[in-house]
Amino acid sequence: MALLQVRDLSVRFVRKQEPTVSAVDGVSFDVQAGRTVGLVGESGCGKSVTSLAIMGLLPGRGTEVSGSVRLDGDELLRLPRRELDRRRGRDMSMVFQDPLTSLNPVVPIGVQISEVMERHRGMSRRVARGEAAKLLERVGIPDPGRRLKEYSHQLSGGMRQRALIAMALACEPRVLVADEPTTALDVTIQAQILNLLRELVAETGTALIMITHDLGVVAGTCDEVNVLYAGRIVESAERHELFAGPRHPYTAGLMASVPRLDTPRGNRLAPISGSVEDNIPWEDGCAFSPRCSRALPRCSERTPEIEPIEAGRWLRCHNPIEEHARNTERPHD
Amino acid sequence: MLRYTVRRLGQLVIVAVVLSILLFGWLRALPGGPVSALLGERATEESRAQLVEQLGLNQPLHVQYWKFVQRAVTGDFGVSTGVQPGTPAMEVFLQRMPATLELSVLALLLAVVVGVPLGYFAGRRQGGWLDNLSITWSLIGVAVPVFFLAFLLKYVFAIELGALPASGRQEVSIDATHATGFYVLDGMLTGEWDAAWNAFLHLLLPAAALSTIPFAVIFRITRASVLDVLEEDFVRTARSKGLGARVIRGRHVLRNAMLPVVTTIGLQTGALLSGAVLTEQVFNITGIGQALSLGFQRQDYAVLQVVILATAMVYVLVNLVVDLTYAAIDPRLRER
Numbered sequence: 001m002a003l004l005q006v007r008d009l010s011v012r013f014v015r016k017q018e019p020t021v022s023a024v025d026g027v028s029f030d031v032q033a034g035r036t037v038g039l040v041g042e043s044g045c046g047k048s049v050t051s052l053a054i055m056g057l058l059p060g061r062g063t064e065v066s067g068s069v070r071l072d073g074d075e076l077l078r079l080p081r082r083e084l085d086r087r088r089g090r091d092m093s094m095v096f097q098d099p100l101t102s103l104n105p106v107v108p109i110g111v112q113i114s115e116v117m118e119r120h121r122g123m124s125r126r127v128a129r130g131e132a133a134k135l136l137e138r139v140g141i142p143d144p145g146r147r148l149k150e151y152s153h154q155l156s157g158g159m160r161q162r163a164l165i166a167m168a169l170a171c172e173p174r175v176l177v178a179d180e181p182t183t184a185l186d187v188t189i190q191a192q193i194l195n196l197l198r199e200l201v202a203e204t205g206t207a208l209i210m211i212t213h214d215l216g217v218v219a220g221t222c223d224e225v226n227v228l229y230a231g232r233i234v235e236s237a238e239r240h241e242l243f244a245g246p247r248h249p250y251t252a253g254l255m256a257s258v259p260r261l262d263t264p265r266g267n268r269l270a271p272i273s274g275s276v277e278d279n280i281p282w283e284d285g286c287a288f289s290p291r292c293s294r295a296l297p298r299c300s301e302r303t304p305e306i307e308p309i310e311a312g313r314w315l316r317c318h319n320p321i322e323e324h325a326r327n328t329e330r331p332h333d
Numbered sequence: 334m335l336r337y338t339v340r341r342l343g344q345l346v347i348v349a350v351v352l353s354i355l356l357f358g359w360l361r362a363l364p365g366g367p368v369s370a371l372l373g374e375r376a377t378e379e380s381r382a383q384l385v386e387q388l389g390l391n392q393p394l395h396v397q398y399w400k401f402v403q404r405a406v407t408g409d410f411g412v413s414t415g416v417q418p419g420t421p422a423m424e425v426f427l428q429r430m431p432a433t434l435e436l437s438v439l440a441l442l443l444a445v446v447v448g449v450p451l452g453y454f455a456g457r458r459q460g461g462w463l464d465n466l467s468i469t470w471s472l473i474g475v476a477v478p479v480f481f482l483a484f485l486l487k488y489v490f491a492i493e494l495g496a497l498p499a500s501g502r503q504e505v506s507i508d509a510t511h512a513t514g515f516y517v518l519d520g521m522l523t524g525e526w527d528a529a530w531n532a533f534l535h536l537l538l539p540a541a542a543l544s545t546i547p548f549a550v551i552f553r554i555t556r557a558s559v560l561d562v563l564e565e566d567f568v569r570t571a572r573s574k575g576l577g578a579r580v581i582r583g584r585h586v587l588r589n590a591m592l593p594v595v596t597t598i599g600l601q602t603g604a605l606l607s608g609a610v611l612t613e614q615v616f617n618i619t620g621i622g623q624a625l626s627l628g629f630q631r632q633d634y635a636v637l638q639v640v641i642l643a644t645a646m647v648y649v650l651v652n653l654v655v656d657l658t659y660a661a662i663d664p665r666l667r668e669r
């Protein structure tokens with residue numbers, strides 16, 4: 001059995017006086033130890049909500065979570081808070097999207113790192129402080145002794161992200177969720193952080209869930225990829241398979257909008273027409289149909305189901321791109 | 334940080350000078366004056382003129398002010414003409430200050446000790462019974478005038494139930510030693526525990542009345558601030574680390590939530606001092622508040638000047654301490 005097993009995960013936000021938001025709808029995937037699984041999609045498609053649901057970090061009020069998240073076979077969604085807290089930070093941890101707001105501004109970085117080890121590894125404050133320095137060194141922060149005493153506002157964006165990673169790694173978790181760990185950073189630092197995460201997976205056998213809207217990041221890190229649209233997985237495949245030939249029109253659109261070195265300048269970006277706001281609820285057919293160039297009449301009548309099309313590959317589409325059309329498909333040129 | 338403190342102390346001097354000029358002019362612009370207050374309406378012209386001469390009130394205003402400053406820097410603020418005629422004004426102030434300070438400190442302590450935890454738990458369980466109850470209570474706290482509340486407390490607990498003393502600072506029969514003028518502290522220093530306890534009991538009702546407004550404000554700010562902080566990403570990060578409830582509360586929520594509360598506490602000093610004037614009336618405490626109201630009735634320039642100036646200085650100093658505390662909590666402010 002997979003180390004982390006997500007089955008039919010759904011999250012709905014129910015608010016008074018506001019329409020219910022179905023942010024995540026029937027998402028299923030597995031993560032094996034030592035593998036990196038990507039969750040990819042445009043802003044608002046439910047990536048962060050999925051990862052927060054896995055970690056049990058969604059706000060309690062007005063949030064309905066259903067489905068199943070199993071770590072080593074133990075159901076996390078129905079675990080009492082005390083039990084969950086014994087695992088969070090130790091067996092599973094998370095690197096958050098926005099390092100500046102995710103660090104406590106009035107607590108020194110060192111305390112924020114060592115408190116995890118005091119909690120889960122039974123270390124004294126002094127020993128944990130020493131470990132924290134080693135961790136900072138490992139994530140590539142120079143002069144860790146000084147940095148430990150500093151506060152988040154004294155660190156650069158890249159260092160903050162590294163500190164957050166150090167914090168997440170403090171107990172050598174078996175599952176690490178990285179929510180857009182490089183979005184806020186410039187390109188060189190992006191590359192360094194991705195390298196760091198790759199090394200980690202290779203060295204410790206951590207299972208990594210890599211959340212991003214950037215297919216370039218996916219190509220550089222992931223073993224498997226789940227493409228999310230409006231809260232549902234629309235295509236899921238091994239990374240090589242996916243890049244060799246996307247079958248879902250949305251995946252193809254995402255790929256066409258990635259800048260590539262081999263396409264001539266001036267013709268580099270082919271964004272998907274329309275925006276996420278254009279999507280329709282899945283109940284009324286395919287949510288992507290208002291933006292899809294391959295849409296058929298039945299696409300807006302019958303909701304496509306997710307189906308296996310070959311080993312390790314799933315697809316949710318009435319009119320997928322044919323296999324022989326691989327690589328030449330550019331739906332919006 | 335040191336430079337900042339020095340600069341703030343410099344501001345204190347400027348505040349003192351500006352306020353003293355305004356105060357000096359304003360008091361003398363009020364109708365009446367110490368002479369008619371002392372001698373009454375029917376005094377002869379002669380005796381009036383003599384007293385005016387004696388007090389130096391016939392000289393031009395700027396000359397009077399300059400003399401006032403020259404004496405003030407040596408600690409001489411003139412002689413009381415109305416509150417305690419013949420006693421140096423500074424002495425009147427020093428005698429009465431401990432009573433007011435004791436009362437205000439206990440009131441503030443009550444407000445903080447009750448307001449902060451209540452605000453935290455009300456915010457934590459927003460919309461729960463504790464939340465609703467505390468909000469109602471704090472609304473009553475700000476809506477009911479201190480004066481009325483003081484009367485009510487005195488009537489119910491002192492007169493009807495006889496549970497607590499109705500007035501004064503200490504039972505006269507106790508005959509305690511008063512080394513500092515802070516009666517509770519005096520008792521503790523000399524080991525006269527019954528005296529200390531008695532003084533404390535005398536303080537309870539007035540302090541409870543005086544604490545209502547600061548309590549209401551501190552409670553509401555804490556609650557709002559906790560609600561804000563609970564939404565912050567770093568609290569979610571703390572939860573993602575599986576930390577215990579106590580660490581999350583103390584280290585991550587409260588430390589951040591206290592920042593606006595600390596500022597509020599400083600601003601409440603003003604409300605406390607004005608509330609003390611009314612509370613001291615009701616409970617017949619010979620404090621600064623009483624000196625102030627007597628001073629106005631009897632047009633005692635010397636006492637009013639020293640009391641108002643000293644009160645303003647206390648206000649500025651308390652707010653300096655508040656700012657330093659703020660900087661101690663928030664590292665982002667330390668670099669100034």
Ligand SMILES: Nc1ncnc2c1ncn2[C@@H]1O[C@H](COP(=O)(O)OP(=O)(O)OP(=O)(O)O)[C@@H](O)[C@H]1O
Pocket residue numbers: 013021023041042043044045046047048049050059097213
């Ligand atoms: N607490 C909440 N209450 C109501 N709606 C929410 C809440 N959190 C998220 N949503 C909604 O859920 C949807 C998915 O949000 P999510 O944050 O998962 O997007 P995302 O894929 O992470 O996007 P981004 O790339 O911008 O981070 C959005 O429509 C968002 O408005």
Ligand code: SF4
Pocket residue numbers: 248249250286287288289290292293294295296299304316317318319320
């Ligand atoms: S189901 Fe239809 S509308 Fe949806 S992606 Fe496939 S072809 Fe396009």
Ligand SMILES: [Mg+2]
Pocket residue numbers: 047048049097179
């Ligand atoms: Mg997100």
